[in-house]
Amino acid sequence: MPQSSSSGDRPSDRRRRLRALVDERRALLVPGAANALTARVIEDTGFDALYVTGAGVANTLLGVPDIGLVTLTEMVQTVEAIGEISSLPMIVDIDTGFGNAINTRRTVRVLERAGACGLQIEDQVFPKKCGHFDGKGVIPVGEMVSKVKAAVDARDDENLLIMARTDARAIEGLDAAIERAQRYIEAGADLTFVEAPVSVDEMRAITAQLAVPQIANLVVGGRTPLLPQAELAEIGFALVLYANTPLQAAMRAMSEVLGALKRDGGLDAVRDRLADFGERQRLVDKATYDALEKRYAVE
Amino acid sequence: MPSSEARSLRVQLGGDALVVAPGIYDALSALIAGQAGFGALYLSGASIAYTRYGSPDIGLLGMTEVADTLTAICDRVATPVIVDGDTGFGNALNVVRTVRTFERCGAQAVQLEDQAMPKRCGHLAGKTLVPAAEMAGKVKAAVDARKSDDFLIIARTDAIAVEGYDAALDRAELYLEAGADVLFVEAPRDRAEMDGIVARFGGRVPLLANMVEGGKTPLLDAAALQQIGYKLAIFPGGTVRAVSKLLAEYYGSLREHGGTGPFLDRMNLFDGLNEIIGTPGYLARGKEYDGSNFGGEA
Numbered sequence: 018m019p020q021s022s023s024s025g026d027r028p029s030d031r032r033r034r035l036r037a038l039v040d041e042r043r044a045l046l047v048p049g050a051a052n053a054l055t056a057r058v059i060e061d062t063g064f065d066a067l068y069v070t071g072a073g074v075a076n077t078l079l080g081v082p083d084i085g086l087v088t089l090t091e092m093v094q095t096v097e098a099i100g101e102i103s104s105l106p107m108i109v110d111i112d113t114g115f116g117n118a119i120n121t122r123r124t125v126r127v128l129e130r131a132g133a134c135g136l137q138i139e140d141q142v143f144p145k146k147c148g149h150f151d152g153k154g155v156i157p158v159g160e161m162v163s164k165v166k167a168a169v170d171a172r173d174d175e176n177l178l179i180m181a182r183t184d185a186r187a188i189e190g191l192d193a194a195i196e197r198a199q200r201y202i203e204a205g206a207d208l209t210f211v212e213a214p215v216s217v218d219e220m221r222a223i224t225a226q227l228a229v230p231q232i233a234n235l236v237v238g239g240r241t242p243l244l245p246q247a248e249l250a251e252i253g254f255a256l257v258l259y260a261n262t263p264l265q266a267a268m269r270a271m272s273e274v275l276g277a278l279k280r281d282g283g284l285d286a287v288r289d290r291l292a293d294f295g296e297r298q299r300l301v302d303k304a305t306y307d308a309l310e311k312r313y314a315v316e
Numbered sequence: 317m318p319s320s321e322a323r324s325l326r327v328q329l330g331g332d333a334l335v336v337a338p339g340i341y342d343a344l345s346a347l348i349a350g351q352a353g354f355g356a357l358y359l360s361g362a363s364i365a366y367t368r369y370g371s372p373d374i375g376l377l378g379m380t381e382v383a384d385t386l387t388a389i390c391d392r393v394a395t396p397v398i399v400d401g402d403t404g405f406g407n408a409l410n411v412v413r414t415v416r417t418f419e420r421c422g423a424q425a426v427q428l429e430d431q432a433m434p435k436r437c438g439h440l441a442g443k444t445l446v447p448a449a450e451m452a453g454k455v456k457a458a459v460d461a462r463k464s465d466d467f468l469i470i471a472r473t474d475a476i477a478v479e480g481y482d483a484a485l486d487r488a489e490l491y492l493e494a495g496a497d498v499l500f501v502e503a504p505r506d507r508a509e510m511d512g513i514v515a516r517f518g519g520r521v522p523l524l525a526n527m528v529e530g531g532k533t534p535l536l537d538a539a540a541l542q543q544i545g546y547k548l549a550i551f552p553g554g555t556v557r558a559v560s561k562l563l564a565e566y567y568g569s570l571r572e573h574g575g576t577g578p579f580l581d582r583m584n585l586f587d588g589l590n591e592i593i594g595t596p597g598y599l600a601r602g603k604e605y606d607g608s609n610f611g612g613e614a
Contacts, residue, residue, distance in 0.1 A: 085406055086413050090380035116375060116434040123376050144406030144433060 026104050032134045032176035035066055035106035039178065039208065039230045044250035047108060049260035051077045052095065056103040057300050058263065066134075067103065069096055070260045071110040077264065085144050089115045089124055093131050100132035102302070108135035108180065110260075113143035117160075118167035125171035125179075135178035137210065137232075138168055140185065140197065155185050158197050162204045169205035180232060181206035186213050187240075195226050202229050208255065213240045220244075220252050230255030237265065325396040325424040326466050328355050329498070329522045334542035339552035341367045342385060343392040345559075348592060350395040357393070359386055359423070360552035361400040362437055367556060375434025379405040383417050390422025398470065398550070401426040403433050403446075408457035415461040415469075425468035427500060427524075428458055430475065430487060438502040439531035443474050448487045452494040459495035470524060471496035476503050477532075485516055492521055498548060500524040503532045507544075510534075514545035522547035529554055 038045050047066045050056040051073025059067045072083035074095055079086060096109055109128055114121030125136060140161040142154040155161075161181070168179045181201035186194040191214065198209040210232035211223045220242070224231050233254045235243055249257050270290065277287040284291070292300070328335045337356040340346040341363035349357050362373035364385055369376065386399050399418050404411030411428065418426050429435065430451035432444040445451075451471075458469045471491035475484035481504075488499045499521050504510045510525070510533075517523055525546040527535055541549045562582075569579045576583065584592065607613070 084409060086410060088378040088380040088405070090378050090384075115378070119374060120376060120434055144410055 028100070028129075028132045028134065029174055029176065031104070031106040031132075032174055032178070035108070035134045036176050036178060036207075038065060038106075039255045042230055042250070042253055042255045044233075044246050044254045044257050046246060047256050047258050048263055049073055049258065050099060051264055053098040053102050054301070055263045055267075056099040056105070057302075060103050060105050061300060064105070066106045066108065066256075067099070068258050068260055069099060069107055069109045069133075070264075071112050073261055073264045076261075085112065087112075089127065093127055096128060096131040096133055106134035107132060108137060108178075108256075109133040111136050111138050113141055113156075114138050114164050114168065116143065118163045121164045122167045122171040125168045125177075126173075129172055129174065129177050133177065135180055135208075136168065137180040137182055138164060139182040139210075139212075153184055153187070155183070155188055158200055161197070162200050165201050165204040165206050178207040179205065180208040180210055182210035182212055182232075184212050186211060186215075186219075191219050191222065195223060198223075198227050202227065208232055210234065215240045215242075217242055217244070217252070220249075220254075224253035232256045232258060234258045234260065236261070322394040322396060323355065324466055325356055325398065325468060326497075328396070329468075329547050334538050334546060335548045336538050337398055337548065337550045339363050339550070339555040340389065340397075341556060343388045344593070345555055346389045346393045346395070346397070347594075349555075350393045351592065354395065356396045356398060356424075356548075357389075358550040358552050359389060359397055359399045360550075360555075361402050362553055363556045366553075366560075373437040373440075375402065375436065377402075379410075379414050379417065383421050386418060386421040386423055396424040397422065398425040398427060398468075399423040400552070401428045403431055403435050404428050404454055404458070406433065407450075408454045411454045411457045412461040415458045415467075416463075419462055419464070419467045424466065425470055425498070426458065427470040427472055428454060429472040429500075429502070430454075430491075438472075438474050438526065439528050441477075443478055445473075445475060445478050448490050451487070452490045455491045455494035455496050468497040469495065470498040470500055472500035472502055472524075474502045476501065476505070476509070481509055481512070485513065488513075488517065492517070496521070498522045498524055500526065502526060505532055507534055510544050510546075518545040524548040524550065527551045527554070529557055 045065060047068045048059045048064055049068040049070035050059055051070055056067055071087055071092065074092060075081050075083045075087050078091060092109065096107060099107060111124050111128065115124050121138065128136060140155045142156055165179065165181050183194050183197040185197050194211050198211050201209055206229065208230045209227055212234060214220045214223055220233065231254050233241065233249055235241060235257060246257065274287045274290055278284055335356050336354060337358040338349050338354055339360045340349055340357045341360065346357050361377055361382060364382060365371050365373045365377050382399065386397065389397055401414050401418065404414045415426055430445050432446050436443060455469060455471050473484050473487040473491065475487050484501055488501050492499060499517055501513050504513060514523060523546050525541050526533065527549060529535060538549060566579055570576060590596065
């Protein structure tokens with residue numbers, strides 16, 4: 018249902034809701050959506066928040082890897098489309114802020130107006146250099162501090178959560194990464210996100226040493242232990258991102274179903290794996306639009 | 317309506333006459349520039365930043381925003397459009413996407429520069445550059461990414477203000493080797509520097525001169541630039557500098573007089589504007605497709 022104008026569901030309400038959920042520090046599970054259909058499924062399944070993933074937008078909208086080809090405009094269009102059909106608070110991946118502190122300022126303002134409730138900004142180098150997909154670089158800490166400050170200054174709604182991510186663990190080690198996160202907190206970050214701790218001990222060190230709510234990112238095949246929610250809550254994480262799980266599931270499902278179609282020339286072997294017509298229309302809320310059509314029918 | 321007589325930019329650059337490309341920033345300015353008789357148009361990133369966002373040229377504009385503007389222009393005019401690609405919006409892989417997008421949108425040339433991201437106007441202070449070899453890789457990526465050889469890659473170096481004149485010319489040499497179709501050495505500071513650029517490259521590749529009112533380069537006219545040996549001259553920001561002054565005068569007059577009477581002689585009236593944007597032609601075409609021509613009721 019179009020939600021944007023209904024009372025009690027303005028972006029400011031969603032932002033308040035997200036802040037309250039974050040403050041509980043109960044390892045809220047946040048699946049990633051790269052498009053509005055995925056957002057529909059996430060909300061339909063009963064999750065309380067979603068994450069708009071830049072990698073997912075690169076993979077699905079453009080069919081390319083996550084190497085910095087997605088533009089701010091494309092992220093804004095994705096966020097607007099999702100906000101139009103979902104009432105969930107959206108945490109938006111803004112990569113490096115799309116440039117320096119001044120670009121970050123514009124990015125924050127544009128995405129706040131588009132309905133974002135949280136923005137995650139990272140300290141990787143932009144633009145990412147060719148052929149260095151594995152060896153990511155980080156910008157000097159002072160430069161990232163000014164980006165975080167620019168982001169905090171740029172928001173209108175103080176409940177728009179600024180989430181500062183550091184990728185320094187893999188390059189400078191855990192202590193340096195925690196030190197960076199501390200600097201980002203002093204610059205005004207509402208949450209921090211120390212990417213890719215490699216053990217439970219490291220995860221505990223992060224939540225023990227940093228005062229603000231923390232984010233864990235669980236990537237199948239990544240370096241961080243895939244702990245259950247209860248254990249992540251006990252360690253003290255506030256948010257747990259499953260940024261690309263829906264996308265990975267959909268990719269596998271499409272390959273297997275299309276593989277069967279190509280092999281068999283028909284769908285008999287996989288029919289039970291397809292959403293039927295009714296399920297599909299329910300998920301995109303056709304009933305609401307049917308009702309609108311009736312209401313505005315020309316006499 | 318697009319005219320089929322527009323000659324490609326590559327063909328024009330092969331001729332003897334200097335090609336003059338005024339700045340445009342939307343389809344209306346493109347239309348009026350084409351009607352004034354220019355053979356090429358220059359879609360300036362700075363002018364889009366000025367007009368669409370009222371912001372300076374400091375790299376806030378994204379690739380998608382330039383592509384949207386470019387698409388609207390190329391849908392409307394057949395005059396060849398040179399599009400300002402800034403830094404290519406990232407590294408060599410971003411350049412690939414930028415070139416493919418702009419070529420598909422209908423541009424005939426893209427200009428890429430060797431500034432570090434986010435860039436700033438070539439005549440502002442405080443520019444920084446990417447290493448020459450990295451820029452050469454971007455030029456090569458652009459050449460490899462285009463579908464047609466008629467889509468030209470214009471390589472610009474901003475190095476004079478940063479590394480000095482000789483280093484800038486050496487950079488231009490490297491970009492030429494990487495496959496650039498046109499060279500653009502930005503912001504030479506006097507006539508002697510302009511002559512030096514032509515002396516080194518003039519016989520080998522078309523050269524572009526950038527005329528910025530109040531910039532660092534002497535402001536010359538087409539005849540003088542052609543005589544020096546340039547093949548292409550752009551006047552990117554002049555359009556907005558003229559339009560902004562006119563707008564201030566128009567708004568000032570309306571504010572002062574509470575009406576448009578005193579300004580009428582400086583305006584296109586209703587029919588005049590419709591003539592420029594081609595309203596009569598659109599209406600005539602609409603009639604051709606009227607259902608009454610296809611057996612429907614009149």
